[in-house]
Amino acid sequence: MPRNSSSAASQPDIEDLIKSEDSDAVAYNPKRFPTHHKAVRHDFQSPELLAIRTELLEWYDAHRRKLPWRGDPPPYLTTATHTSQKKSTEDVAAGKKRDLDEFMKAPSFNEARKVAPYETWVSEIMLQQTRVDTVVEYFLRWIDRFPTVAALAEANEDDVNALWAGLGYYRRARMLHAGAKYVMEKYEGELPSTVDQLLTIPGIGPYTAGAIASIAFGNREPLVDGNVIRVMARIRAVGADPKNKQLIKFSWKAASELVGECDRPGALNQALMELGATICTVQNPQCSDCPVKSVCLALEERNAVKLKCESSTFAKVSADECSICDYTRVMEWDRNLIEVTKYPLKAKKNDSKQEVICIAVVSAPAEDLTAPKRKAANSIDDTSPSDWKFLMSKRPKGGLLAGQWEFLHTKMSDGNTIPPYSKRKAFTDTRLMGLLENAALSRSSRSINERRDVGELTHIFSHVKHHMGIEHVHFKSKPQLVPGAKSEEMRWLTSAEMRQFGLTTGVKKILHLVLDPTKTRTSRVSPPMSTKSTKYAFSPT
CATH class of the missing domain: 3.90.79.10 (Nucleoside Triphosphate Pyrophosphohydrolase)
Known part of the structure; x- marks a missing residue:
């Protein structure tokens, strides 16, 4: 799910994160970063998979956004907290007091609630191509009006369109409505738990099926959206753009490996997307806050160049070695050596x-x-x-x-x-x-x-x-x-x-x-049309 809710302007530029003696620096091995390489360079090793699962879930538990479709009570937090924010003495003291208050207070009944699979489905559809902070209010209104699959299936088209109005990409509402009717007819109103069954429902594709299966039912199923593709491209230093079929295929493979032995597949999938939305952003990644920086090849490359390693360690291009990287655009990802953001390449936009x-x-x-x-x-x-x-x-x-x-x-x-x-x-x-x-x-x-x-x-x-x-x-x-x-x-x-x-x-x-009351009216009635072929002109004389 696209989760772009933080302001790029409020985030530090990547150059601000680079220091001569970077605490994030990974030991540099010049043999790891030749432009000429084989596809195996991008594969995860078992220790790396374990490190990513462990570090990413710890980070997610501590810093994830608080959202209604995750069962969180209000108020909702649509921007993630970050790990490297400096705390003043007063902040620390206030934190200790809050900890004591939490310990002393009576148990709260305003805790996270269990989320129905239907709610996961609705949220995932709404979040496609839409900001998190925009979706929150729409989601709450939707669940209030259509709390179950049955309620949505019985709704008329005008009511569905009215509640979706302003959210954009209106085909999503039509397909969600059609999907609810299908679930009532084929599955007696209960969303199925397997990807294969979920894919039979109108409007549910591989991403949404993976999200529902893992988040709602705890199945070890991967999911891949734009955020996940960007994270995978950087962690494994893949020189291709997000629409490249080989990069997309690689991202599904890598996501499957990550979730394959995870006890919390839904949380891990959400953590990957959360990482891409709040830390590993398109323009200003906050590498110093990243929980998986120790295994990120893009960051290792950046630190290597920052440490002024000899450029001769980067061998010349071989156009047929790696089957994942796009060697037709190699000059784009080979010349921006000091930026993590060189991965993935920018997608080529078609003229609208x-x-x-x-x-x-x-x-x-x-x-x-x-x-x-x-x-x-x-x-x-x-x-x-x-x-x-x-x-x-x-x-x-x-x-x-x-x-x-x-x-x-x-x-x-x-x-x-x-x-x-x-x-x-x-x-x-x-x-x-x-x-x-x-x-x-x-x-x-x-x-x-x-x-x-x-x-x-x-x-x-x-x-x-x-x-x-x-x-x-x-x-x-x-x-x-x-x-x-x-x-x-x-x-x-x-x-x-x-x-x-x-x-x-x-x-x-x-x-x-x-x-708009600030606009002045230049004329009360415009002059009549002069089109002779028209018997009745709209403008009066």
């Missing part, structure tokens, strides 16, 4: 798709306003946004943001250049003429209080970047939808109803921009 999107936030006063409010609603400022309704559309069940609600949304083109407002307005007119009755759109109708360009936003998804031009159209009264537009996928929603259905991060950004 870019799209220009036209967004129309269409609003109107709610029908149930009191008579005085209705009478005063001639100006947009006469009613509060809490008294408005917004025209929202529901996205299709498959694809990006599946099943989520959004403002009127039209793709204009590929690329990243947002066109002028006049052009975007024409797009909106075309869309609205297919949704609203003609009376609301005619030039003679003075049904609009305000129409304005509110600005631009960029919203980034995992594989696509949206460049959005946003306008706000506010009617004096709610226009009727044409018969063909009336469906469950197109609704006028109040702010309370929007919250009930759940707001995505993108919708929240747009709404904040529209309702």
